[in-house]
Amino acid sequence: MQLKKKFWKLASLLPLSLLLFLGGCDKKIAVLNPQGPVAKTQYDLIIWSLILMSVIIVVVFVLFTVILIRYREKPENMDYEPPDIHGNTLLEVIWTIFPVIIVIALSIPTVKATYASEKPPEQTKNIKPVEIYVTSANWKWLFSYPEEGIETVNYLNVPAGVPIQFKLTSVGPMNAFWIPELGGMKYNMDGMVMDLYLQADKPGSYTGRSANFSGKGFTDMEFELEAKTKDDYNKWVKEVQQTAPKLSENKYKEIVEPGVVGRMSFSSNHLKYVDPKSLEYCDYNYYKNKK
Template structure:
């Protein structure tokens, strides 16, 4: 009896908590750039198509159970023997095939389109940033700007960013939900990922792949700035930030949790990115 009373006290609180939790913004459907917008549209399109199928199935199910249910006026009814209906069999075979085709075509088109800079920014030169995952932190190297940051990355708003993903240690997953989908980081490999923020703001990135006890701390901030702010930040880093020595780099990538760091050079001076193997469709396509 006491257990039942306790359950009746806890249940309402649990339901209220669940409903309030649903009031938070769903970042996947809050796109802040063209890449995330394309993927969000694809998700909505897929849900709409599947919900249409569910609606049709439930409507037909309701019609069948109401129209053909047992009633006082048909208690003795025996349906005739039927060997099958060719047209019905064609319909229920063809419809699922058409649904899969509709989902596949849109998914393939969107996926391949995102392997290059966003269409709206195709005339803007992308900024290139190397992303290196380690246990349990993220390193961002700007080869052209000669800057490196740890656990945060600044980017200019309205400019496509070509992230070149790699890892030192276990495979991980680089994900900024409001800017685009995730892509894996692998030791000795490079994968390209294009992202873009339409306006200034801060967006939380995280690891989407379990990599040990410090996995929950593998979050980073993407800070989108105006062109003037980004230029000012670069100049400030070059004049005030310390240099990243090879010893310091080797110390950073050891397993452990660290805070934000900024350096006026990058570890690519010690690790040749050209020695890494590309794992990228467009790279091999162009090479051929």
């Protein structure tokens, strides 16, 4: 009896401790604070998975409790010997079908969301995406705007309400590009280009980071994405084009050397120093257009 009392006392303190733990979080969890259509789709998938898993957990614990109470050893059944039963076809069918149903219920929305993320968001599919090459290096991020002819380091600006087509690559070790409030991560790999579509619904500042350990400077691989109105974005592009220095090949090689650097802006980009033939495009649309 004493052991039971201690157990229930500890169990009653668990919700309180969880409440106090969550009370220490003064900021929203980024992945649960979607600020764009891609992030919203992935957020809905997370919530659906949590609800489904919660239902399963509740059902399992209810069944466990019922069986534990109903079939426990009691004074009146101390001498009871259960009959020798070799399987139950109905039960075996049930516990085989239910896991299949659960997998299907998780797989269908997951596959749909995965394929949807490989193209511009449905809401803005008629708007031309802004193309930005994202190059990870030890331990910084380079953002090249081929159409605007500019480049930034460790920060980037984008127009709100417009899809962004990120082309991810790397100089050196593999990394992972992630802006939690705008969508899931994707890998940056040396010699390869991976497409990632994201979009910010409204102006604001969003923190991006590396999601793949890459050495001692890994924790410094954070950057800021600022979504601006269309007018403010165009004004910023013109300002960089007119006031920032050109990015020379020597300066580019200096930047990608292992080390931590601050924010930089250039009125040209390093793409002209990279041989496109050396890059393998992991993008279905690229090959389709080539044909």
